[in-house]
Amino acid sequence: MTDLLQTVGTGTLIGLVYALLGLCVVVIFKASEAFNFAIGEFLVVGSFLFYIMFFDLNLPIFIALPLGLLAAGIVGALIEYLTIKPLLGRNPISMTMITLGLWFFMRACVQLIWGSDTYSFFLDLPDITLETEQFFFLSDPIWAGIFSILTFILVVFFLFRTRWGLAIRAVSEDQAKAMAFGINARFILMIIWAISSICIAVAGVMISNFGALAAGSGIVGLRAIPVVLIGGMDSIGGALVGGLIIGICESLAGAYIEPMGLIGFKDVAPYFVMLIVLFIRPYGLFGTVRIERV
Amino acid sequence: MLSIENLRVVYHDVISVLNGISLEVKEGEVLVIIGANGAGKTTLLRTVAGMIGFYDGDIIDGDIKMNDVSIKELDSADIMKRYNLTYVMEDRPIFNYLTIDENLKAAAYSRWDNKIKTDMEEVLDYFPVLKPLRNKKAGYASGGEQQMLAIGMALMTKPKILLLDEPSLGLAPLITEELFGIIRKLNKSGITIVLVEQNAYAALNIGNRGYVVEMGRVVLDGEAQELLKNEDVREFYLGAGESKRKSYKDAKRYKRRKRWL
Ligand SMILES: Nc1ncnc2c1ncn2[C@@H]1O[C@H](COP(=O)(O)OP(=O)(O)OP(=O)(O)O)[C@@H](O)[C@H]1O
Numbered sequence: 001m002t003d004l005l006q007t008v009g010t011g012t013l014i015g016l017v018y019a020l021l022g023l024c025v026v027v028i029f030k031a032s033e034a035f036n037f038a039i040g041e042f043l044v045v046g047s048f049l050f051y052i053m054f055f056d057l058n059l060p061i062f063i064a065l066p067l068g069l070l071a072a073g074i075v076g077a078l079i080e081y082l083t084i085k086p087l088l089g090r091n092p093i094s095m096t097m098i099t100l101g102l103w104f105f106m107r108a109c110v111q112l113i114w115g116s117d118t119y120s121f122f123l124d125l126p127d128i129t130l131e132t133e134q135f136f137f138l139s140d141p142i143w144a145g146i147f148s149i150l151t152f153i154l155v156v157f158f159l160f161r162t163r164w165g166l167a168i169r170a171v172s173e174d175q176a177k178a179m180a181f182g183i184n185a186r187f188i189l190m191i192i193w194a195i196s197s198i199c200i201a202v203a204g205v206m207i208s209n210f211g212a213l214a215a216g217s218g219i220v221g222l223r224a225i226p227v228v229l230i231g232g233m234d235s236i237g238g239a240l241v242g243g244l245i246i247g248i249c250e251s252l253a254g255a256y257i258e259p260m261g262l263i264g265f266k267d268v269a270p271y272f273v274m275l276i277v278l279f280i281r282p283y284g285l286f287g288t289v290r291i292e293r294v
Numbered sequence: 295m296l297s298i299e300n301l302r303v304v305y306h307d308v309i310s311v312l313n314g315i316s317l318e319v320k321e322g323e324v325l326v327i328i329g330a331n332g333a334g335k336t337t338l339l340r341t342v343a344g345m346i347g348f349y350d351g352d353i354i355d356g357d358i359k360m361n362d363v364s365i366k367e368l369d370s371a372d373i374m375k376r377y378n379l380t381y382v383m384e385d386r387p388i389f390n391y392l393t394i395d396e397n398l399k400a401a402a403y404s405r406w407d408n409k410i411k412t413d414m415e416e417v418l419d420y421f422p423v424l425k426p427l428r429n430k431k432a433g434y435a436s437g438g439e440q441q442m443l444a445i446g447m448a449l450m451t452k453p454k455i456l457l458l459d460e461p462s463l464g465l466a467p468l469i470t471e472e473l474f475g476i477i478r479k480l481n482k483s484g485i486t487i488v489l490v491e492q493n494a495y496a497a498l499n500i501g502n503r504g505y506v507v508e509m510g511r512v513v514l515d516g517e518a519q520e521l522l523k524n525e526d527v528r529e530f531y532l533g534a535g536e537s538k539r540k541s542y543k544d545a546k547r548y549k550r551r552k553r554w555l
């Protein structure tokens with residue numbers, strides 16, 4: 001029993017990080033119905049930007065983190081401006097194809113700039129390891145969980161309580177209508193990409209802090225796929241639930257199924273759950289069931 | 295105040311929809327534009343509002359002038375800000391997943407003054423049916439309520455010119471009547487109105503002048519009352535031909551003549 005609680009707890013913490021990854025995909029999907037496949041590379045770039053501020057420039061963390069995130073946001077906005085904006089009003093499929101291209105392009109850029117080395121990454125946050133007779137939670141995953149949920153809440157607050165959030169929700173529903181009422185949809189879309197890349201960077205820094213950072217670290221970004229497919233591509237609450245489900249499943253699979261000899265099952269489990277959910281609910285648990293009239 | 299000169303617009307570089315249309319909007323009037331489905335009325339309004347680019351359309355010839363200044367290079371937000379021109383798209387351009395209150399606030403996005411709250415109350419006074427629904431998602435409102443909301447949202451932008459695209463689409467006759475009453479009231483309060491309508495009879499009745507558009511050109515124009523009496527308009531747009539119906543052959547020839555006018 002203690003074992004189970006421990007496993008679920010660990011899964012929940014990492015699940016919160018996955019939820020944040022899911023959120024990044026969901027906000028973009030809601031706005032332009034495009035799936036951002038380059039999420040992993042955004043994660044790596046965001047982490048490296050923070051790396052520059054914190055490790056290369058030796059800034060204190062409370063300056064380095066905002067600066068790094070700001071840089072990540074600017075890069076996100078810039079990428080949107082150069083590659084996505086020209087496609088405004090076109091088929092979302094073409095935007096999705098662009099993100100596939102971005103994936104490989106950014107991958108190559110990262111390798112050119114930072115090479116294929118592994119960069120050690122240690123944030124030295126205050127030690128908040130939680131240790132009782134029953135549980136033992138390491139400090140880093142707890143911090144990761146805290147930062148992720150805080151970022152998640154901030155984004156939700158921004159979306160539902162501010163003027164720009166309202167504009168974002170309006171643009172997300174219909175770009176043309178928003179434009180007709182004087183909302184600058186192009187600018188709003190850029191803001192959305194900036195927010196998304198900032199969140200990805202937060203997740204990236206947290207994940208890098210578990211071990212190290214390398215050009216190949218981006219692969220973890222693909223976890224966002226089962227997260228949003230389970231939760232629903234256009235549901236913010238779904239991203240949270242999906243993230244937690246994936247985190248917990250992974251953790252359970254690692255603790256109970258892998259020891260039975262199925263090494264590597266941990267990485268497959270999320271897709272397993274995803275398939276089951278999609279069989280029962282094709283739009284995900286919380287996705288809007290769309291009625292399309294032909 | 296607004297003049298459209300020999301405007302030609304194509305979609306996707308090949309589909310020619312407006313073929314040299316010219317018309318004039320005078321300050322303070324209700325201008326009615328009628329025309330068959332696919333005549334290019336919506337395209338015309340999109341172009342004037344600076345949104346044609348979003349639909350992959352281009353102006354290949356002609357000009358749009360506001361008080362003699364060309365506005366064809368401006369984008370929608372600029373046109374709205376500089377000239378207080380607001381375009382209410384066809385088919386109830388509201389945000390279904392936002393509440394009525396949020397819809398009104400979203401429409402005031404381009405404003406930074408501190409009178410948004412009081413204006414909101416004013417708009418709701420204009421459309422009392424919306425009051426009890428304030429915190430409901432707009433998607434659940436009835437068709438009539440949604441159209442009222444759409445016009446209310448347009449009012450939140452403080453327009454001097456309103457372009458209305460088929461506001462009566464899908465509404466019951468009684469609601470249409472109420473809506474047209476409101477449009478007339480708005481006009482009395484000083485807003486210039488361009489009204490695109492299929493419901494030609496009701497529209498011409500509240501309008502000052504009218505244009506008949508076909509195949510992306512103006513084929514007829516005049517005082518609203520004159521148009522109501524015009525035999526061709528009655529035949530094709532009011533569905534009430536004089537005494538003896540013209541044969542189909544005649545109708546076709548008439549149309550063809552108009553197209554090459
Ligand atoms: N985005 C678009 N891409 C290509 N063709 C378009 C586009 N929008 C409209 N069209 C075409 O342009 C023509 C005119 O359309 P438009 O919507 O302007 O007509 P309308 O007069 O508003 O008709 P209705 O009365 O049915 O609303 C139609 O043939 C239509 O198929």
Ligand SMILES: [Mg+2]
Pocket residue numbers: 335336337384459460
């Ligand atoms: Mg139309």
